Amino acid sequence: MTATAERGSWTASLRHRLARTVPPGQVLPDRQPAYVASWIYVFGVLSLASLLLVLASGIVLTVGGPTWWHTNAFGHFVNSTHLWSVELFFATMVIHLWGKFFMAAWRGKRGLTWVTGGLAFFGSLGTAFTGYLSQTNFDSQWISTQAKDGLNAAGIGAYFNVLNGGQMLMWHITLLPLLVGVIVLLHVVLVRRHGVVPPIDETGWLPGTQPPEREQPPEPAGRAEPPAPVEPPVRTDERVPTARSRS
């Protein structure tokens, strides 16, 4: 399509907008900055994986209806996978959040990435909470009758009635998962757009810089050869295309 033909095309405009937001090479890059070399980075992807399991087990529960799992052994097992995937989701997400805090991961215009991560956490709190209210068992009775006071005191309970099992179930299986899904998608897009935040102290990570003294492993007595590099080979001649350079 020529530039003239593209002018006025909503489709072309959307394509260009998407390409500016996250350039094609940045969506799924097969290289990462060399400093991405810690187990803490795994927890972001672990939380994403467990979120998928939460959704999958929830969908299976949806097929049987809200009370199916009380009377069916397989349904109860699916409910158990739903519960434990939620527990794992929160565990990995909280570790991910703390990791990002200690990295000050909002640096370099990544504030919105931090905010969307926080909103995903709060949205997940609400989703899990409505899940507990939707169990149609004693836990639901107790948690809803206890929680109503806080929500009512904040003026929220007038619109979000935790005693209304039908309303809570609908929020749990549609509105809140949709909200969390959109926020998580935005979060991932922002991560891919801006890249992984560099080290607070860049010394030793950039070409021409020296690792700080404290980072040097002690030289073993009698060791003749210098220690081998601990990381895979790095390339300084190749960079992942940036959103900035494309826009």
Added chain:
Amino acid sequence: MSARRRAGAPTDSHLFPTRPYDLVKEFSIALLAMTLLTLLLAAVFSSPDDKAITMQQWAQADPNDVVATAAGELAGTTTSASYGAPYNHASSGQQLGPLSLQRWAGVRIPVDSAQAMVIGPLTSAGSGPLVGAALRVWNAAPASARQAWASNYSDALSSAPDGNPAAVKPGNYGPVPVLAQAELALAKAGVLEGLLTTRKTFYGSNPTTALLLLADGSYLEDTARAQHLGGDQWGMMNETGNYPGQPWLWLYTFWYQISPFSSSGNADALVWGLMAVLSLGLLLIPWIPGLRSLPRHLGVHRLIWRRPVMRPGG
């Protein structure tokens, strides 16, 4: 490193050397690992499912509590009857300083406890001539007389051994003892839930009234406290059995355990206000001077980025 150098530290990840990194492979392995771990945890630990308390169960386990609760609903002294917004105008609700958020939200879920929980179900059930006569007396009486009868009976039940209605001394109770006993009979028959939730509609997906009635009694709370689920037992974040519950609510639940929240009549409003401020603070860390620099001073980042790829002089 000098302050000047730190301030100029690059934050563009694309300036740094790269190394091969297979995101799709990493995600696939993560998904497989989490799937296996979830299945293992589900198979080994299962999940809790204590059955919901029924009104029949309540009536059989603690009939005196049902009678006392019914009398309290008629007297307007139960938690729900004296709640305020969003159920009624009986009180102004909790305050957050000068803010009356509860009252401002309005009575959007109107519940007349006496009518919705006792008189309405009994009228619909058509429970015989004695109850019919008691209902006619109740409905014909002025509000002041109703209040006096029900309050007298509630007080008498409180004074009776174990709250036993049979041990209540004679007094000016009007039709209230008959109505309260009739409520107990409906509960024992197992029809009270239906009368509370589907009396006016075929599909009952909103048990608000039934839950309010259940919570007005003491049986629900006694059962929960026996499972260490009370409000002062970190109950909001726990669930039945030895399961982790919602540990992510620990901070919210924490405030209820300490003063002044634990003893304040506005505890819920105060805790929600505090949590709103803290939550906003968490979201806005990147723009809060001092807080946004805290990670640099804590130094935990050195455990994360502890292996520079460049050799000395490299």
